[in-house]
Amino acid sequence: MDPSYKARKEAFVSNLSGSSILEINAVTLVASTSVLLWSALQSRLSFFASDSPAALVADFLLNVLAILFATTAYSSAPWLLNILLVSPVLFLVLTPSPARTKKAKPPRKSTATATANDDVQGKAASLPIHPFLTTYRAAMMIVTCVAILAVDFPVFPRRFAKVENWGTSLMDLGVGSFVFSAGVVSARAVLKGRDSRSARPALPKRLIGSARHAVPLIVLGLIRLWSVKGLDYAEHVTEYGVHWNFFFTLGLLPPFVEIFDSLTAVIPSYEVLALASAALYQVALESTDLKGYILVSPRGPDLLSKNREGVFSFIGYLAIFLAGRGAGIRVIPRGISSSNNPQQARKSVLTSLVLQALFWSTLFFFNSTYAFGYGANIIVSRRLANMPYVLWVSAFNSAQLFLFCLTETIFFPWVHRSSGKDGEAERASFATSKIMHAFNRGGLGIFLIANLLTGAVNLGVRTLDIQTPQAMGILVGYAAVVTGVALAMDRYNIRLAL
Template sequence: MANASAAPSYKQLKEDFVSNLSGGSVVEIAQVCAVAPIVCLLWSVLQARQSFFRPTSALALVVDFLLNVGALLLSVTLYSAAPLLLNVLLLATAAFVYTLPPSQGRRKKPRRPPTAAPKAAPLGVLSTKPFLTSYRGNMMVVTCICILAVDFRLFPRRYAKVETWGTSLMDMGVGSFVFSAGLVGARPLLKERAEGRYTSLALRLRQSLRHSMPLFVLGLVRLVSVKGLDYAEHVSEYGVHWNFFFTLGFLPPFVALFQSALRFVPSYAGLAVLLAVAYQVVLESTTLKAFILAGPRVDLLSKNREGVFSFFGYLAIFLAGQDTGMSVLPRSLGSRGSGRVTAFLLHTTLWALAWTALYYACTDYTYGAGLTVSRRLANLPYVLWVAAFNTALVSAFCLVDTLLFPGFYGAQDARAEKEAHDTATSRVLRAYNRNGLAVFLLANLLTGLVNMTVPTLDVSRVATMGIMVAYMAFVTAVAVGLDMYDISVKM
């Protein structure tokens, strides 16, 4: 009887399942994440050579889902022990499809020209480039997969978030979410510059708080539901009360404050590095690191110390993403036509190399500073790893555009550009990108529902895959449905 009463509860077992993990290697994480641009290459070959996804049909949507969702799901489950093999299989399939004779397309009946042709809308200062849609859409798909898959035994523990030191797929996912938000966060700033407007700090803060309020509400709802439903939680991840929605909510007002610093620091990348270095210096030269990792939880600050202090690292990641956005969101980098995509590819590749060099200078034990990545601290190595990884991914997706869809960059008006964009991008990924935060919220709600109704630790491999496929199919159907009805959920 004594042994029975001492048995840990199921909640404790679930908390232990995601605690005290040490992660995996950077190389393996790169192999898993490489599945996304390789799948994009396969999809693009099917589209560019066979026009398989235009016009949209039920079969095209199913294949789109199997490629852009199914392959990523396989990479973190059944193929988790051999991600390189999955990449080779996908590349071989893409090569085979490319060797097939190109489709001539369906002949359309000629239409009578309209009596008065509508005036073509001029091109704007910014453009929604196919490679950015693919990058952000894939990032959302992987995020939605991992937040539920991590609760099943089929998902490798080395992919789950590490306790303190090390790298893992989900650690990269959190940082990538913030980097991606920073990338699109450059859009209003670029519009402001193009229109020659200047927004005062007071107005900028008011606007940022308006964007933050829904995130704070979501954070409070998650806090109340987790505590009220006695949901399993990992306290050392963000703290007792803090969660990722609070981190996202505090980003806009702090970024607004940092706008003033650009008068002294000429780039967001420089500002990101300065902030991350300053934070690292404080960690190393004071007792802050010891306080975050081992301090007692006696008051509101100490109970939420991980979330509060890691915010500085996430802010640096956001600024690094914003710097990338300032470069790739404008229509051109000085080139014209198909030369534009080559210029974007060169630019993102050089930045990926620069961030990678900084990362190795920071982490190498022989020639560098010998620091270790910590997502819990969001320290300097973590910031540089996330920035290097994401700019490399952006470059990989840009390479696909360069090879297969350079025509997008020669569009003469807004309508032609939109048609070229839709031709060059997956319907599934466009849908995830369009309503990313709403889809992320839906995935969080479904994750909670599954965990409250299914003993995930006891589920077999076959049942796990069945649940994951059904879950991702539902999330994808909602995302695509919103896109089909032209609904954008603003949050």
């Protein structure tokens, strides 16, 4: 890469201060309002029940391009885009419902309301398919894939890119949300282990098993490191360090989480473990020279000094993962018993998510502001992954889960009213966008493809000098290719999950 252009690229993503949390919420709300419109079209008209090109294009426009436009062309007017997406929903809801197709009909009573004790005790204990979790994870993945390339173009506002030291931004939130969502999904394995009658494996055996999950991510991290250094690719060193990258953070999470998982025998709450980890890390930042060492200390010859951002921010990301696992433990189980019917179980999930969002938001308020003289007034730092950052990410993702869960509850009530496995896959499929399903299922594979395409575009195009129309054309084409890859992976059952 031309040295002068490389310097421009690095300056383009350096020394940024971010934007307000209100603006970030307005932009990310587009993902929720897009799903709201998709759900209204599907539940009222069965619009996406077929595999027609029109349905696929509409799905792409709503669930992929809406997010792209929210972060680029509509970045100065996200509320307008939200209004444009919500307005048709009001029309569809207020219009008398046409006759539903066969696939749109709620399940038969025998499937939707099992009353026999053996059905309640057996089928209800199983872990159900939750379309809203699929949608939540897919939306996060789409935002991530869009942002990692869009950030290299001037059409993507600098306030949405990662901040240098202090502040909040869309991409800072995206990194933490990626980890939180991985934590949510990891709860399924924990719940399966609890339901199993076999003895729990010892910690050393679990560590070996977690290492198998970590190795592919570490390998990807090494490949990224080699490619960045070998191709002289522009890099932002203060993001993670000289050699560290996000793949290393993801790869090291599984073994450390297993260690913390053993602590649940003493502290049976992942949220408490997350909060304790974040608090102890924050105490270390404030009471020692650690904060200064990470932010302003000269980089020495040793590996720790060169990669101190990645090494120490890992503590914050671990806390975020644990908070995500705690959320997953609460929302994944079916929650049905002889005294708790499906409607009550879903109400409990919604209540739990609201309380979680309020809990993390309240802690964030007192941690990051003066809070009428009672707060700590610590500024958010993604570079440190400090306590306010952990609380912010946890509060945001809990609220996102609530919004997606509420949308599913309103438009596809027969999904949660089922207490058995009969027809569950068909009901979940009807309530889930095909594109969202593909992005969720592809997981790590799609993220890797998006990173490779991002690198290819940056090596082939001088993104800093591209005008808005051309930039949007490239980004739309990129989004279409990534979506096509996701759909192809889903169709041919190629899965590389996080």
